[in-house]
Amino acid sequence: MSLLVIGTLAYDNIETAHDNRTDVLGGSATYCSIAxxxxxxxxxxxxxxxxxxxxxITALKASGVNTAGVEVAAGKTFRxxxxxxxxxxxxxxxxxxLNVLEHFDPKVPEDFRSSKFVFLANAAPGVQSRALDQxxxxxxxxxxxxxxxxxxxxxxxxxxxxxxxxxxxxxxxARMLTGENNLIKAAGQVLGLGPRFVVLKKGEHGAFIMGxxxxxxxxxxxxxxxxxxxxAGDSFAGGFMGYLALVGAHDPVxxxxxxxxxxxxxxxxxEDFGIEPLAQREKAELDSRYSDLLGIVTV
Amino acid sequence: MSLLVIGTLAYDNIETAHDNRTDVLGGSATYCSIAxxxxxxxxxxxxxxxxxxxxxITALKASGVNTAGVEVAAGKTFRxxxxxxxxxxxxxxxxxxLNVLEHFDPKVPEDFRSSKFVFLANAAPGVQSRALDQxxxxxxxxxxxxxxxxxxxxxxxxxxxxxxxxxxxxxxxARMLTGENNLIKAAGQVLGLGPRFVVLKKGEHGAFIMGxxxxxxxxxxxxxxxxxxxxAGDSFAGGFMGYLALVGAHDPVxxxxxxxxxxxxxxxxxEDFGIEPLAQREKAELDSRYSDLLGIVTV
Numbered sequence: 334m335s336l337l338v339i340g341t342l343a344y345d346n347i348e349t350a351h352d353n354r355t356d357v358l359g360g361s362a363t364y365c366s367i368a369x370x371x372x373x374x375x376x377x378x379x380x381x382x383x384x385x386x387x388x389x390i391t392a393l394k395a396s397g398v399n400t401a402g403v404e405v406a407a408g409k410t411f412r413x414x415x416x417x418x419x420x421x422x423x424x425x426x427x428x429x430x431l432n433v434l435e436h437f438d439p440k441v442p443e444d445f446r447s448s449k450f451v452f453l454a455n456a457a458p459g460v461q462s463r464a465l466d467q468x469x470x471x472x473x474x475x476x477x478x479x480x481x482x483x484x485x486x487x488x489x490x491x492x493x494x495x496x497x498x499x500x501x502x503x504x505x506x507a508r509m510l511t512g513e514n515n516l517i518k519a520a521g522q523v524l525g526l527g528p529r530f531v532v533l534k535k536g537e538h539g540a541f542i543m544g545x546x547x548x549x550x551x552x553x554x555x556x557x558x559x560x561x562x563x564x565a566g567d568s569f570a571g572g573f574m575g576y577l578a579l580v581g582a583h584d585p586v587x588x589x590x591x592x593x594x595x596x597x598x599x600x601x602x603x604e605d606f607g608i609e610p611l612a613q614r615e616k617a618e619l620d621s622r623y624s625d626l627l628g629i630v631t632v
Numbered sequence: 633m634s635l636l637v638i639g640t641l642a643y644d645n646i647e648t649a650h651d652n653r654t655d656v657l658g659g660s661a662t663y664c665s666i667a668x669x670x671x672x673x674x675x676x677x678x679x680x681x682x683x684x685x686x687x688x689i690t691a692l693k694a695s696g697v698n699t700a701g702v703e704v705a706a707g708k709t710f711r712x713x714x715x716x717x718x719x720x721x722x723x724x725x726x727x728x729x730l731n732v733l734e735h736f737d738p739k740v741p742e743d744f745r746s747s748k749f750v751f752l753a754n755a756a757p758g759v760q761s762r763a764l765d766q767x768x769x770x771x772x773x774x775x776x777x778x779x780x781x782x783x784x785x786x787x788x789x790x791x792x793x794x795x796x797x798x799x800x801x802x803x804x805x806a807r808m809l810t811g812e813n814n815l816i817k818a819a820g821q822v823l824g825l826g827p828r829f830v831v832l833k834k835g836e837h838g839a840f841i842m843g844x845x846x847x848x849x850x851x852x853x854x855x856x857x858x859x860x861x862x863x864a865g866d867s868f869a870g871g872f873m874g875y876l877a878l879v880g881a882h883d884p885v886x887x888x889x890x891x892x893x894x895x896x897x898x899x900x901x902x903e904d905f906g907i908e909p910l911a912q913r914e915k916a917e918l919d920s921r922y923s924d925l926l927g928i929v930t931v
Contacts, residue, residue, distance in 0.1 A: 420813055514719055516836075517854040537815075538837035541851065541928075550928050552840065552849035555816040589931050629840075629849050630929055632888050 334472070336578035337445055338366050338571070339378040339464040340454025341434060342385070342403065346414035346427065347563055347606060354561075357607040358389045360411065361454035361477065364564035367608045368571025368598035369452075370397040371619055372579040375571070376445045378402035378464065382410040382433045396612045402442050406433040421562055422536070441467040450578040452570055453497070455479050458489035465496060473583040475499040475532070475574060477566070483509050495527035498583070499542075501570055503534045517543075530588065532573070534566055542592055549589045554600035554626055561606045565599045568611055572598030597622045633771070635877035636744055637664050637870070638677040638763040639753025640733060641684070641702065645713035645726065646862055646905060653860075656906045657688045659710065660753035660776065663863035666907045667870025667897035668751075669696040670918055671878040674870070675744045677701035677763065681709035681732045695911045701741050705732040720861055721835070740766035749877040751869055752796070754778050757788035764795060772882040774798040774831070776869060782808050794826035797882070798841075800869055802833045816842075829887065831872070833865055841891055848888045853899035853925055860905045864898045867910055871897030896921045 340362030346355045362379045369375040376399045383405060393400050411434040414427035439460060446469050453461040453476035461476055468474075474497040482490050483506060490510075494500060500523060504516055513519040520531045520543040530547070534540045541550035573595035577583050597619055604610040639661030645654045661678045668674040675698045682704060692699050710733040713726035738759060745768050752760040752775035760775055767773075773796040781789050782805060789809075793799060799822060803815055812818040819830045819842040829846070833839045840849040872894035876882050896918055903909040 515856065515858075518856060535837065538834065539849075539851070548854065548928050549931075550838075550851035550854075552838070552851070555847065555849075557814065557817060559814075593931060627931060629847050630931065632848075632892060632926060632929065 334373070334450060334578050334581040335448040336369055336373050336375045336450045336452065336574055337378065337441070337448035337468065338362050338369065338375050338452045338454060338574075339439055339441070339461070340365065340452075340456055340477075340567075341411055342379045342381050343411045343413050345412070345563060347561055348416035348427070349561055350417070350419035351560070352606075354606045357563075358386075358392070359413070359564060359607065361456075361567045363393070363608060364567035364602065364611070365452055365454050365571035365574070366393065366398045367396050367612050368568040368602070369575030369578070370612075371572070371598065371614070371616060372575030372594070374399055375575065376402060376448060378439055378441055378445065380404045380406050380433050380437045382406060382408045385410050392608070392612065402440070402445055404440065406436075408433045415563065417562065421559055439464040439467070449473070449581070450574055451475070452574045453477065454567060454570070458482055458486050458493045462489065462493050462496070465493075473498045473577060475501060475570065477501045477570060478506065480506055480509055491526055494523070497528050499530040499532060500528045501532040501534065501566070503536070503566065507531075507533055532592075534569065540569070540592060540596065542588055544585070547585050547588070549585075549592060551592050551596055551626075551630060554596050554622060555629070556600050556603055559603045562603045563606075564608070565603050568602035569595035569599040572596070593623055593626050594619075596626060633672070633749060633877050633880040634747040635668055635672050635674045635749045635751065635873055636677065636740070636747035636767065637661050637668065637674050637751045637753060637873075638738055638740070638760070639664065639751075639755055639776075639866075640710055641678045641680050642710045642712050644862060645711070646860055647715035647726070648860055649716070649718035650859070651905075653905045656862075657685075657691070658712070658863060658906065660755075660866045662692070662907060663866035663901065663910070664751055664753050664870035664873070665692065665697045666695050666911050667867040667901070668874030668877070669911075670871070670897065670913070670915060671874030671893070673698055674874065675701060675747060677738055677740055677744065679703045679705050679732050679736045681705060681707045684709050691907070691911065701739070701744055703739065705735075707732045714862065716861065720858055723861075738763040738766070748772070748880070749873055750774070751873045752776065753866060753869070757781055757785050757792045761788065761792050761795070764792075772797045772876060774800060774869065774873060776800045776865070777805065779805055779808055790825055793822070796827050798829040798831060799827045800831040800833065800865070802835070802865065806830075806832055831891075833868065839868070839891060839895065841887055843884070846884050846887070848884075848891060850891050850895055850925075850929060853895050853921060854928070855899050855902055858902045861902045862905075863907070864902050867901035868894035868898040871895070892922055892925050893918075895925060
């Protein structure tokens with residue numbers, strides 16, 4: 334079935350303890366789409382500036398992403414700069430230039446509106462809601478968010494939570510949203526706000542999904558050489574949602590399998606800068622890691 | 633089969649953000665034995681002072697622990713005081729009074745020496761080695777250690793690693809022993825020092841076991857109300873080793889199952905102070921949590 338991905342496209346400046354890169358193609362919807370493209374033809378909705386490179390649109394298309402919903406607006410593409418500490422656990426935002434994102438009003442193309450699976454990548458909850466308004470009868474909608482929106486747009490976010498099937502949060506966001514330090518309790522409280530499922534990401538410690546009668550926990554894939562964690566969360570969401578769209582299902586068994594697929598796509602993402610490590614993988618390589626991961630968790 | 637547990641018996645003073653306790657029966661071998669007693673009749677070797685309470689020996693015996701190897705020495709029982717931060721991640725040692733432990737020379741009773749499964753709970757590596765010297769033909773020996781010994785007795789510890797089948801370390805200890813931040817790499821380096829398996833504990837993030845051709849990862853059991861984490865690691869080891877002793881096997885399949893049993897015994901341990909929350913459980917309660925945990929990790 335069809336997957337609609339709405340979010341940001343960006344150029345990132347990334348500093349790690351080992352290396353630096355400038356003007357790397359990034360953004361939440363970019364990473365998610367590339368990851369999902371291993372499973373389906375994701376439909377991408379976002380905005381870029383006039384400086385967006387043709388080769389980057391070409392790269393997205395070459396990966397099988399439908400870019401018909403990428404709007405080119407007057408001005409510059411969204412830019413983000415960040416620096417990671419050597420232990421990867423701490424990320425400092427060096428700058429955020431919203432540029433064309435500042436006035437982004439998502440327009441879902443007519444022939445994208447019947448999409449059954451929808452991922453609302455990180456954006457202001459108001460933007461996410463306006464995008465969702467344009468989708469006709471979605472089967473399964475998952476949203477991402479970030480600490481900024483929990484801080485400055487909590488009411489809109491809580492409103493959105495009542496309209497979606499699943500929310501993906503990292504540990505810090507879950508604690509911030511609920512004020513609860515215990516992640517199991519925090520996830521339970523988020524469920525009380527409306528969504529049927531909470532996907533809680535814990536970085537190197539893996540992730541779990543919780544629903545009213547479901548709890549499934551998974552370690553991270555044991556990546557030996559992390560080069561750049563940017564986009565890992567979005568790549569997880571892309572593998573997760575791409576797989577659900579592929580099978581056209583969102584029952585507990587397929588949700589569990591989707592957690593493995595998301596973990597695998599995220600594991601490739603962090604092995605180099607940008608989308609290349611994920612875009613260049615063959616399906617057989619993903620399948621091989623899926624088998625490895627299954628071996629690591631099977632009792 | 634038989635399980636021999638060698639380590640400390642102690643009286644602990646424990647401070648948490650919610651409550652305090654003094655003179656709580658504790659110690660590495662105590663927690664391990666109580667956990668293992670749900671699976672087999674552990675043989676306990678350790679030393680206590682003349683102040684050790686009769687009721688505590690009675691409690692150990694009532695749980696099915698063979699206390700014939702508990703030596704009563706002139707002086708006071710080992711005492712430890714600690715305080716936990718509200719997030720449980722930070723533990724401060726308030727005091728350590730070695731007392732009778734200072735001159736502890738383990739004496740394994742004659743009829744314990746044929747034990748097939750051996751757990752060398754946290755003690756000086758020299759003490760652990762001298763205990764192991766007295767065991768005739770063990771099938772599977774696991775040892776625990778701590779940052780202190782990595783710091784002041786590294787050579788003895790490295791020597792011990794060549795003589796044992798498995799070492800259990802927490803994340804901090806693994807990083808300290810190897811100088812490697814990535815836990816997967818750190819575990820691989822520990823394997824290079826001699827043991828066939830490394831069990832790496834990550835607290836609320838679960839644990840993994842790694843061997844030359846084995847890697848199994850498991851989340852922690854989702855405990856909703858942690859009251860006191862003291863003894864969790866030793867309770868894990870007790871469930872792990874007790875189960876292996878019960879089945880008389882240490883092949884990869886049983887090692888994976890042992891990881892679940894250890895996780896379950898640790899989950900009961902943290903639900904109150906001391907050994908009571910673990911000692912008072914019926915086997916059916918352990919089985920129920922084992923099933924829950926299996927449900928949480930089964931794809």
